[in-house]
Amino acid sequence: MGQQFLEILDKHQEFIANQKIFFVGTATTDSRINVSPKGMDSLRVLGGKRVIWLNVTGSGNETAAHVQISPRMTIMFAAFDGKPMILRLYGMAKVIHPGDAEWETLFPLFDPVPGARQIFDMSVELVQSSCGMSIPFFDYRGERTELTEWAEKKGEAGIQEYWIKKNQTTIDGIVTNILSKNGIQEPAVSE
Secondary structure, three states, X not given: OOEXXXXXXXXXXXXXXXXXXXXXXXXXXXXXXXXXXXXXXXXXXXXXXXXXXXXXXXXXXXXXXXXXXXXEEEEEEEOOOOOOOEEEEEEEEEEEOOOOHHHHHHHHHOOOOOOEEEEEEEEEEEEEEEOOOOOOOOOOOOOOOHHHHHHHHHHHHHHHHHHHHHOOEXXXXXXXXXXXXXXXXXXXXXX
């Protein structure tokens, strides 16, 4: 059944590489708990104690805001085919924006994706596996293209405008800092 490990082992890394979806959980001490599904081949294991994942522009920006206040993060993978297993990575994460120096080193580890807005760099403190025998089988049919097509159509200026309108605060009103971290000036409000 369940086992705990102090780092990501080779067998865990192989399991992670075969998953098409993962889930990220974050929260501050008094915010709603946010759980986000992620896909698009957006996670890289950089060693037994480090993973990074690329975040693209979406309807919310909860994870970035939470991590800037409370860096705790849980990433969960579940086998939807093959041998059953659930794998959780527990650790502390930091947010890296396109304006940050680390972006230039880490972003090339991913295929370029329009609308990329952050990379999360997580130090893994605990790895836990569990049976996953209650998880149903699902067939992978391919990646959805709608988000990429939307971001391409918007272009860089359109994405920044979307950040201004939709990504500055969480549903709990927590500031995400997406503009200041990327050197974007919020337009002045005309009276």
